[in-house]
Each structure stands twice: as structure tokens, then as C-alpha cells.
Amino acid sequence: MNFLSRVAKINIPIKKFTEYALNEQADKDKTIAFERALGYNLNNVDKLIENIRSNISKFPAKYKGNKGYGDLYEVVMILEGENGKSAKVLTAWMDDVKLGEVRLLTVHIDN
Numbered sequence: 619m620n621f622l623s624r625v626a627k628i629n630i631p632i633k634k635f636t637e638y639a640l641n642e643q644a645d646k647d648k649t650i651a652f653e654r655a656l657g658y659n660l661n662n663v664d665k666l667i668e669n670i671r672s673n674i675s676k677f678p679a680k681y682k683g684n685k686g687y688g689d690l691y692e693v694v695m696i697l698e699g700e701n702g703k704s705a706k707v708l709t710a711w712m713d714d715v716k717l718g719e720v721r722l723l724t725v726h727i728d729n
Contacts, residue, residue: 625674625675627719627720628671628674628711628719628720628721629719629720629721629722630667630670630671630721630722632663632664632667634722634723634724634725635660635663635666635667635725636660636663638724639652639724639725639726640652640659640663640666641660648726648727651726651727652666652727655699655727656697656698656699656700656701656703656705656707656727657699657700657701657702657703658700662700666699669697669698669699670697670707670722673695673697674693674695674709676695677693677694677695678693679691679692679693680692680693680694682710687712687714687715688712688714688715688716689712689713690711690712690713690723691710691711691712691713692708692710692711693708693709693711694706694707694708694709694728695707695709705727705728706728707725707726707727708724708725708726708727708728709724709725710722710723710724710725711723
């Protein structure tokens with residue numbers, strides 16, 4: 619089954635944002651980039667997750683290989699944020715064969 623046919627069932631762990639991408643203690647640069655580029659922070663993390671979920675199928679997935687746990691993909695999206703600005707957001711995914719799910723691995727603003 620290919621990646622795009624499974625996007626309706628993707629797993630986007632909120633911890634990827636609350637503990638990393640939007641957590642200033644974990645990664646200050648990512649946090650600042652999301653706030654400046656799109657207006658996202660820990661107060662509106664649910665809106666960022668929904669933005670990714672609702673737009674992922676609009677952009678091509680680039681196959682990045684398999685390191686034994688499942689197929690890896692990269693999707694670069696142009697998202698409009700809470701501040702009305704648009705920015706490129708790079709997302710990385712794994713089609714995890716063991717868990718049977720497509721899961722977000724990382725996310726950041728792409729320059």
C-alpha cells in the first residue's frame with residue numbers, strides 16, 4: 619500500500635510538538651521558526667496538527683528509503699498559519715510495518 623493511500627489514518631503524536639518542535643526548552647530554534655513563520659506555539663498546537671493533517675494529501679511524498687522498520691517519506695508542504703502567512707513545512711514520516719501505521723517522525727520550518 620502506498621503512503622498517500624494511507625494518509626487518512628496517519629498518527630501525528632502531539633508529543634512531537636509539545637516536547638520538541640514547539641517546546642522552547644527542547645529546541646528554541648524550531649520554536650521561534652514556527653512562531654515567526656506561521657504563528658504557531660504551544661497554545662495552538664492542535665491547530666497546527668489539524669493544518670498538517672488536512673493538507674498532507676495535497677503535496678507529493680518523496681520516498682527516502684527503509685532502515686528496517688518501515689518505509690520513510692518526506693513531505694514538504696506550504697501551509698498558511700494562524701498569522702495569515704505561508705511557509706514551507708518539512709515533515710518526515712514512517713510507514714511502520716510493526717505497528718501498521720504511518721507516523722510523523724519530525725517536523726520543522728523548511729527554508
